Amino acid sequence: MANLSVQGLGKQFGAHSVLRGVDLTVASGSLAAILGRSGSGKTTLLRLLCGFERADTGTIQVNGHVISGPGLHVPAEDRRIGYVPQEGALFPYLSVADNIVFGLPRAQRRARHRVQELLELVGLPASYADRPPQALSGGEQQRVALARALAPAPALILLDEPFSALDAALRVETRQAVAAALATAGATALLVTHDQAEALSMGEQVAVLWDGQLIQVANPETLYRTPVSPELASFVGDAVLLPGMADQGYVTCALGRLPIAKAAMSGGGAGAVSVLLRPEQMRLAAGFEHAEVKGRVLDVDFYGHDACVRLALVGAADPLSASVIVTARVPGHTTPRPGDEVAIVVEGEAVTYPASGR
Amino acid sequence: MAMTQAVQPVIRPATQPTTPARHVTVRGRASFWLFGAAACVALLVLLPLAFTLRQALGFGAANAAELVFRPIVGELALNTLMIVAAATVTSAIVGAAAAWFVERTHLPGRKIWAVLAAAPLAVPPFITSYAWVSFSESLQDFNGALLVVTTAYYPLIYLPVAAALRGMDPALEETARSLGLGPWTRFFRVVLPQLKPALLGGMLLVALGTLSEFGAFALLRFRTFTTEIYAEYRLSFDGSGASMLASILMLLCLVCLALEFRVRGLSRYDRMDRGARRAPARYHLGWGKWPVLASFAGLTLVTLGMPLGMIVYWLLQHGDAAITPVEVSLPLVLDATLSSVGLGLAGAALTTVLALPLGLLLARHPGRIATLLERIVYLAQGLPGIVIALAIVSLAIQALRPLYQSAALLVVAYAILFLPLALVSVRAALLQVEPRLEDAARSLGLNRWQTLWRVVLPLAGPGLGCAAALVFISVMTELTATLLLAPIGTQTLAMQVWADTAALAFAAAAPYAAILVGFSLISTWLLMSLFGKTAVLGATS
Numbered sequence: 001m002a003n004l005s006v007q008g009l010g011k012q013f014g015a016h017s018v019l020r021g022v023d024l025t026v027a028s029g030s031l032a033a034i035l036g037r038s039g040s041g042k043t044t045l046l047r048l049l050c051g052f053e054r055a056d057t058g059t060i061q062v063n064g065h066v067i068s069g070p071g072l073h074v075p076a077e078d079r080r081i082g083y084v085p086q087e088g089a090l091f092p093y094l095s096v097a098d099n100i101v102f103g104l105p106r107a108q109r110r111a112r113h114r115v116q117e118l119l120e121l122v123g124l125p126a127s128y129a130d131r132p133p134q135a136l137s138g139g140e141q142q143r144v145a146l147a148r149a150l151a152p153a154p155a156l157i158l159l160d161e162p163f164s165a166l167d168a169a170l171r172v173e174t175r176q177a178v179a180a181a182l183a184t185a186g187a188t189a190l191l192v193t194h195d196q197a198e199a200l201s202m203g204e205q206v207a208v209l210w211d212g213q214l215i216q217v218a219n220p221e222t223l224y225r226t227p228v229s230p231e232l233a234s235f236v237g238d239a240v241l242l243p244g245m246a247d248q249g250y251v252t253c254a255l256g257r258l259p260i261a262k263a264a265m266s267g268g269g270a271g272a273v274s275v276l277l278r279p280e281q282m283r284l285a286a287g288f289e290h291a292e293v294k295g296r297v298l299d300v301d302f303y304g305h306d307a308c309v310r311l312a313l314v315g316a317a318d319p320l321s322a323s324v325i326v327t328a329r330v331p332g333h334t335t336p337r338p339g340d341e342v343a344i345v346v347e348g349e350a351v352t353y354p355a356s357g358r
Numbered sequence: 359m360a361m362t363q364a365v366q367p368v369i370r371p372a373t374q375p376t377t378p379a380r381h382v383t384v385r386g387r388a389s390f391w392l393f394g395a396a397a398c399v400a401l402l403v404l405l406p407l408a409f410t411l412r413q414a415l416g417f418g419a420a421n422a423a424e425l426v427f428r429p430i431v432g433e434l435a436l437n438t439l440m441i442v443a444a445a446t447v448t449s450a451i452v453g454a455a456a457a458w459f460v461e462r463t464h465l466p467g468r469k470i471w472a473v474l475a476a477a478p479l480a481v482p483p484f485i486t487s488y489a490w491v492s493f494s495e496s497l498q499d500f501n502g503a504l505l506v507v508t509t510a511y512y513p514l515i516y517l518p519v520a521a522a523l524r525g526m527d528p529a530l531e532e533t534a535r536s537l538g539l540g541p542w543t544r545f546f547r548v549v550l551p552q553l554k555p556a557l558l559g560g561m562l563l564v565a566l567g568t569l570s571e572f573g574a575f576a577l578l579r580f581r582t583f584t585t586e587i588y589a590e591y592r593l594s595f596d597g598s599g600a601s602m603l604a605s606i607l608m609l610l611c612l613v614c615l616a617l618e619f620r621v622r623g624l625s626r627y628d629r630m631d632r633g634a635r636r637a638p639a640r641y642h643l644g645w646g647k648w649p650v651l652a653s654f655a656g657l658t659l660v661t662l663g664m665p666l667g668m669i670v671y672w673l674l675q676h677g678d679a680a681i682t683p684v685e686v687s688l689p690l691v692l693d694a695t696l697s698s699v700g701l702g703l704a705g706a707a708l709t710t711v712l713a714l715p716l717g718l719l720l721a722r723h724p725g726r727i728a729t730l731l732e733r734i735v736y737l738a739q740g741l742p743g744i745v746i747a748l749a750i751v752s753l754a755i756q757a758l759r760p761l762y763q764s765a766a767l768l769v770v771a772y773a774i775l776f777l778p779l780a781l782v783s784v785r786a787a788l789l790q791v792e793p794r795l796e797d798a799a800r801s802l803g804l805n806r807w808q809t810l811w812r813v814v815l816p817l818a819g820p821g822l823g824c825a826a827a828l829v830f831i832s833v834m835t836e837l838t839a840t841l842l843l844a845p846i847g848t849q850t851l852a853m854q855v856w857a858d859t860a861a862l863a864f865a866a867a868a869p870y871a872a873i874l875v876g877f878s879l880i881s882t883w884l885l886m887s888l889f890g891k892t893a894v895l896g897a898t899s
Contacts, residue, residue, distance in 0.1 A: 052532055076535040083536035089529035093551045102547075103537025145533075152537060 003028045004049075004156055004188060009058035011044055018044045019212045022058065026156075026205070031182055031189045033203030035196060037235070041212040042192045046158050049190070050083050051076030062155050082149030082157040082187075087165045088141035090133035096144050097129035103152040118147040121184055123177040138166050139174035146178055150185055157182065157189040163198060175202060196236045200224060208232060224278075226261055226351050233276050233351070238308075240282075240326050244275040246352050251275050253350075254313055254324040255282075256292050261349040272355040279308065282328030283345040284336060291343030295326065297336045307335040314341065393727065395715035400734040402712070403774055406749030407608070407741060413752065414605035417598060425602040430586070434603070438582040438610075441500065441575075442568045445507040449564045452508060453515025454557060456657065459650055461523035463641045471654050472520070476513045478661040480882040482835040483510035484573030485871050486661075488855055489668035491577050492864035503580040509661040510574070511567050515560035522556035523549075528638045541641075555621055562618040569611050570742035573837040573852075577859050583607040584744050584838075591748060591842070601752065604745045615740035669875065672868035690849070691869050698834050698850040698874075701765070705772035705833035706826040709780045712773050713825065717784035722793070736778050743838035746774055751842055768843040772833050779832060780825040787821020824889045831881050835874060 009022040018041045026032040036042040047053045049060060051067070051074060059069035062081070067074040090099050100118055101109045116126050122143035133141055142162050149157055162178065163171045179202055182189050193199050199206045200220040207217040216228045227233040230241055244253030251260050253275045285291075295311030306329055313324045328344070336342050417425065425431075456475045460468045478486075487506045490497045497505065526549070534548045572584040583603050590600040643650060716735060719728045738746075750771050754762040761767045791814050799809045837852040844853060851870045858867035 050532070050536055052535070076532070077538050077540050079536070080538070081536060083533055085529040085533055087529075089527060089533050091530060091548065091551070093554070102534070103539070148533070149536070154536075158536075 033199035036209035082154035088145035279329035457520035487574035518556035721788035783825035
């Protein structure tokens with residue numbers, strides 16, 4: 001398996017620029033996720049990597065070999081890049097085994113080379129080999145598609161929203177099976193998705209594609225904790241954004257005086273800022289008469305294991321807190337009722353952004 | 359059923375027992391009368407089939423063997439099988455190649471080529487035959503026959519293959535590319551396997567059409583089972599030889615029909631439904647587009663330009679320019695047109711009415727009995743027009759003497775021939791009327807008749823009209839049953855083309871042919887623009 005290196009990749013469709021200056025490196029044997037909204041250009045990026053479309057600018061290298069660059073376009077069939085399309089796209093007229101060996105030379109196809117091994121790798125029973133793909137569930141089809149892509153031992157595997165068509169329960173299970181199979185195979189893989197939970201849980205590295213540009217490439221924790229913009233913060237998770245004043249490593253806002261995360265300091269400095277907190281950083285507690293910050297529960301979305309509580313801040317003298325509404329995510333068993341007045345304590349650090357004109 | 363093919367070639371039953379009952383709320387049991395009426399219609403279709411078999415079985419083994427094992431039967435069998443095999447293969451090559459270039463390349467003008475490739479279906483084969491015969495007498499026998507049937511039937515391959523190519527999931531080919539397959543291997547290992555059901559199904563329909571074809575072969579003096587059945591029927595009205603041959607032909611056709619059913623069943627299984635799809639990628643032809651364009655131009659010239667051109671040519675000639683000089687008489691043309699239109703209207707009305715009970719049963723009370731009755735009606739597709747006509751003639755002579763050579767009997771024959779055609783549209787039209795809508799209307803205070811008038815008719819009316827129009831066109835262009843069953847003194851457009859061509863009076867035949875083709879082309883075009891391609895061409899497109 002090999003590393004992937006993309007430099008300055010760009011693509012236009014007519015006058016519309018879909019990708020601009022994309023730089024990305026994926027280390028050998030690692031799994032990276034490309035996260036983006038629909039229309040952000042992530043499918044185009046994937047099709048450029050596969051070779052289904054031709055890039056306008058930039059180079060693509062796999063293991064040091066240029067496969068796409070100025071005046072060079074290695075056709076898809078010569079790239080040795082495995083592709084797992086949306087919903088699997090198994091050949092409907094072939095059995096599971098014939099699908100898996102599809103990309104192998106004739107002699108190996110006859111011998112059903114490594115079919116058992118690959119089925120086991122993706123977590124399917126050996127008895128599936130002779131089944132028609134129609135007899136498989138969506139998740140199983142997806143796993144066979146992965147086995148088919150892995151069979152010729154490609155340099156790189158690309159997965160195009162492989163779990164988006166599956167229902168919630170199956171999605172988690174299939175995600176784990178695919179991650180395990182890729183790890184066992186030691187494959188270098190790139191997963192394209194619009195689902196932030198999927199990107200965060202699967203990617204060792206997550207690259208966010210925004211309007212045709214990569215705006216942040218980071219490990220999942222860094223991306224979630226310190227996103228580069230408030231918009232991105234809201235995209236990768238629920239966000240509480242408040243105005244505040246920064247000063248010497250601390251920020252003062254409606255929720256009190258909070259430490260600023262070290263990694264995010266460079267953006268803030270001193271003065272008016274936007275403050276980012278995650279709802280799960282809020283702790284709610286009843287019965288603190290003299291708590292610094294208090295809120296009245298407006299409404300509750302109860303999910304069982306946890307709940308989202310919307311609160312209106314009350315009582316504080318600080319004019320900043322007037323009519324501020326925040327969301328807290330609390331464990332299900334500590335959920336307050338609408339109308340309750342509770343103390344709000346913020347855990348951990350805040351992230352600040354230069355105040356925009358909002 | 360040669361001429362049935364002229365407009366609505368492929369009649370596909372839409373119900374399968376496995377179809378999820380999306381529209382259907384089964385509400386109570388169908389009334390006794392509905393079942394009864396539908397069953398009577400099915401029996402009507404079974405009548406000629408049963409009668410033909412009964413006659414064949416009535417001969418006794420020795421007689422039958424004597425009738426079957428004649429040298430002439432061997433020769434006919436060879437002729438028939440050769441033309442069927444050759445027509446099927448050439449149609450498959452021409453149809454599939456045309457479909458691939460239209461659907462998968464950047465061929466200039468491909469939207470026009472797509473229409474032109476399907477258009478020959480609207481030209482009855484005996485008209486094409488007339489054009490070639492009047493062009494050169496040397497174009498007879500096998501080669502002429504092959505040319506005419508391929509012209510007439512290659513759209514039966516083109517349409518389903520083009521639809522299959524359009525519906526193909528591009529992700530499959532892309533996956534194959536990512537697995538290292540080049541363009542040719544992709545075609546053979548990914549595209550062709552997916553085309554197999556469409557291609558095989560289309561080939562069987564071509565075989566069915568060729569087996570049933572009568573007019574085109576008779577005019578080209580190419581002898582097959584159908585032409586021989588006609589000749590023997592002319593010789594002796596007792597028709598023992600003819601009905602023996604008819605039985606053999608019917609069995610061959612039913613085998614084709616059964617295989618076609620099977621292929622269609624398999625194709626349903628082979629498909630995997632996926633969500634939204636991109637359109638499949640198209641290839642750039644580069645310089646290759648010139649020979650391809652020339653081929654399409656050549657194809658259009660041969661399949662459409664030639665028949666239409668010859669009709670125009672003969673229209674412009676004086677009656678005595680043909681081998682047999684016959685003056686064109688305007689009253690006769692008018693008379694034939696009126697006969698054709700009259701029979702067409704009567705046939706359309708009866709067929710649509712007969713299709714209603716079964717259509718209603720299928721739409722509202724699907725189940726085993728409904729499916730069985732539907733299958734029986736679709737058997738009519740496997741009955742060549744000449745077989746049905748012959749059975750009805752014998753039946754009339756033996757049992758219904760007063761009806762023999764009456765217009766009524768001819769209209770009944772049309773109804774049997776074209777019931778499958780009407781049933782598809784009628785059923786689809788009635789499915790448009792969801793019971794929920796009727797319930798809603800009733801809950802808003804409309805009574806049964808108001809509901810019929812204000813809900814059912816607006817929804818189902820256009821579809822029923824479409825069914826009637828399709829039958830009308832088919833009746834207009836029908837030749838075989840008309841020849842055998844038309845009342846004495848009645849001359850239709852098709853019969854006039856036939857008679858004048860047989861007499862080599864090509865100029866005299868031209869106005870009839872022109873009116874016929876004009877009716878067929880214009881009404882097909884009108885129907886397509888009103889109801890969309892699928893309504894007219896069935897599931898093929």
